[in-house]
Amino acid sequence: MKRTVPVRLGDRSYDVVIGPGVRTSLAGVVQRLGARKAVVVSARPAEWVPETGVETLLLSARDGEQDKTLSTVQALCGEFVRFGLTRSDVVVSCGGGTTTDVVGLAAALYHRGVAVVHLPTSLLAQVDASVGGKTAVNLPAGKNLVGAYWQLSAVLCDTDYLSTLPRREMLNGLGEIARCHFIGSVDLRGLSLAEQITASVTLKASIVEVDERDAGKRQLLNYGHTLGHALETATDFALRHGEAVAIGTVFAGRLAGALGRIDRARVDEHLAVIQHYGLPVALTADIEPEVLVRQMRRDKKAINGLAFVLDGRAGAELVSDVPPDLVTRVLDQMPRERLDAVAGGAAVPVSMADAATT
Ligand code: GLY
Numbered sequence: 001m002k003r004t005v006p007v008r009l010g011d012r013s014y015d016v017v018i019g020p021g022v023r024t025s026l027a028g029v030v031q032r033l034g035a036r037k038a039v040v041v042s043a044r045p046a047e048w049v050p051e052t053g054v055e056t057l058l059l060s061a062r063d064g065e066q067d068k069t070l071s072t073v074q075a076l077c078g079e080f081v082r083f084g085l086t087r088s089d090v091v092v093s094c095g096g097g098t099t100t101d102v103v104g105l106a107a108a109l110y111h112r113g114v115a116v117v118h119l120p121t122s123l124l125a126q127v128d129a130s131v132g133g134k135t136a137v138n139l140p141a142g143k144n145l146v147g148a149y150w151q152l153s154a155v156l157c158d159t160d161y162l163s164t165l166p167r168r169e170m171l172n173g174l175g176e177i178a179r180c181h182f183i184g185s186v187d188l189r190g191l192s193l194a195e196q197i198t199a200s201v202t203l204k205a206s207i208v209e210v211d212e213r214d215a216g217k218r219q220l221l222n223y224g225h226t227l228g229h230a231l232e233t234a235t236d237f238a239l240r241h242g243e244a245v246a247i248g249t250v251f252a253g254r255l256a257g258a259l260g261r262i263d264r265a266r267v268d269e270h271l272a273v274i275q276h277y278g279l280p281v282a283l284t285a286d287i288e289p290e291v292l293v294r295q296m297r298r299d300k301k302a303i304n305g306l307a308f309v310l311d312g313r314a315g316a317e318l319v320s321d322v323p324p325d326l327v328t329r330v331l332d333q334m335p336r337e338r339l340d341a342v343a344g345g346a347a348v349p350v351s352m353a354d355a356a357t358t
Contacts, residue, residue, distance in 0.1 A: 003198045007131065007205045009151060009212060016131055016155040016201050018194060023119055023158040026092065027053035033115050033153055035090040039080055041103045043095030044121055048161070052092065057083040061103070063096040063122075065237065068137045070146065076106040080114075087111040090153065096122035097129030101147075104135030108150030115153040121161040123173025123193075124242060127200040128221070130155050132208040142298075143229075149213055157201070159194050168240055168344055174277040175224075175242025176200065179249050181273045183207075183220040183309075183316050189276050219301060219318050223309045224249030226302075230295035234287045239280075239343055246279035247334075247342070252310055255322070255330050261312040270311075280344075282337040289331035293324055 002019035017025060030038055030052045038052040043063045059079055061067065080091070091114055093103035100118045107116035120130035136147030162170075177196050180188060185203045188196045204221065211217040228248035231239055239247075253270025256262045274281050293306070301307040304320035306327055 001194070003194070005198060005201045005205050007151075008209050012151040014152050014154050016157060016205070018126070018157040018159065018198050018201065020160045021158060022156045023048075023050040023161075025156060026050045026117065026119070029117055029154045029156070030054055030090055030092075033090055034088060035115065037083065037085055037089040038092055039076075039083060039085055039089075040092040040094060041076060041099065041106075042093075043099045044161075048121065049094055050119075052090075057085075061093075061095060061099050063098050065098060065138060065143070068098045068102050070137055070139075072102050073106045073109065073137060076103065077110050080106070080110050085110070085114065087114055090115045090117060092117045092119065093130075094119040094121060095125070096120070097125040100125050100130045101134075101136050101144075104133075104150055104152075105137055105147055108135050108148040113150060116150065117153050118155045119161075120155065120157055122169055123162055123165060123197070124169075124176060125173075126157040126159075126162070126197050127173050128176045128204065130157070131201055131204050132218075133212065143233075151212075157197060159197070162193070168243075171246075171277075171279060171344070172240040172242035175228075175240075175245040175249075175279055178273055178277045178279060179223045179245060182249065182252075182270070182311050183223050189273070216318075220309055220316050222301065223316055224252050226296050226299050226306075226308045227251045227292065229299060230292045231284070231287070233295055234291055235284060235339060235343075238339055239284070243280050243343060246274045246277070247281060247283060250274050250281045251283075251330065251334060252308060254333070255308060255327065256310040256312065258326060258330050259310065259319070259322070261310055261319075266311065280337075280342045282335040282342055283331065284339045284342050285336045286339065289328045292331060293327055296327070 005016045038056045041059045041061050042049050043061045091107040093100045107114050118130040120126045133149050133151040136144035139145045180200050224245040228245035231244040253267045257267035306322045307320040310319045
């Protein structure tokens with residue numbers, strides 16, 4: 001079954017289409033755009049790339065932070081020029097979130113903006129990274145420091161792509177699905193994976209529609225991310241993003257409890273939701289809370305002291321100036337496990353067969 005989630009942004013509106021086999025609608029999308037040429041940048045085998053229906057240049061890419069650089073953007077734009085891509089043509093990405101990020105930025109910059117369609121192949125990219133128009137690359141000084149907002153022309157989330165995803169890749173996306181529970185979604189536990197993807201995208205669309213440029217509500221999407229980003233950095237990315245966000249979500253519940261924003265039952269609900277998805281809940285044993293606090297001070301949200309998106313009686317919101325000693329104390333009280341026990345989560349949460357269900 002195919003599901004369509006509109007992202008309503010006036011004349012920059014587009015659809016996110018979710019379901020098995022939806023990649024085959026690419027040619028229809030390209031035709032609607034009126035493009036005469038397409039460049040497809042793919043981190044997946046050529047067979048994963050559908051027909052575009054127009055003259056096409058296929059470029060291969062690699063998923064991973066190492067290629068999320070300005071020099072990749074420059075190389076891609078150089079290929080676009082050589083192929084004769086014009087402003088009325090289209091760029092298509094096929095791959096995980098790092099590929100959609102870097103290809104999105106190349107499309108945003110080439111001729112000051114050319115249409116871009118994403119074919120996200122990882123769960124993380126389908127539920128979060130490919131939707132909403134944020135693009136970015138890394139600098140040696142840090143992740144995602146250079147980027148642009150550039151909305152898509154369409155996103156085709158083909159759930160068939162997920163049927164061969166390794167378990168840790170599934171966990172990577174499930175961390176983002178789990179955090180939806182605390183930022184306005186209904187309880188997604190018990191739904192099929194396709195329904196969870198649709199609900200996550202619907203929630204993200206509703207947030208992006210009211211705050212495209214991260215001035216307020218969009219920060220809710222960073223639930224669990226302040227500690228999550230610090231853990232990714234502190235473990236040198238041995239923890240995957242979704243795993244780190246899961247631990248950050250458990251911590252966010254405890255911190256909200258310590259600040260008196262939520263009661264004990266709601267703190268426990270954070271743990272229960274994360275455990276339901278088979279995600280890790282413990283800090284890695286060898287990282288000192290002070291190191292994490294230092295790292296969290298560098299977070300983009302930390303304009304006024306330490307800042308976290310925290311649950312409360314009126315829902316989640318950005319809370320600034322959280323006292324560092326309280327943060328350290330709550331970190332101290334978190335359970336701890338060795339990195340190899342934390343990375344990879346607790347249990348197999350979703351059967352790989354579910355990935356292909358409608
Ligand atoms: N991944 C967070 C956002 O798109 O705002």
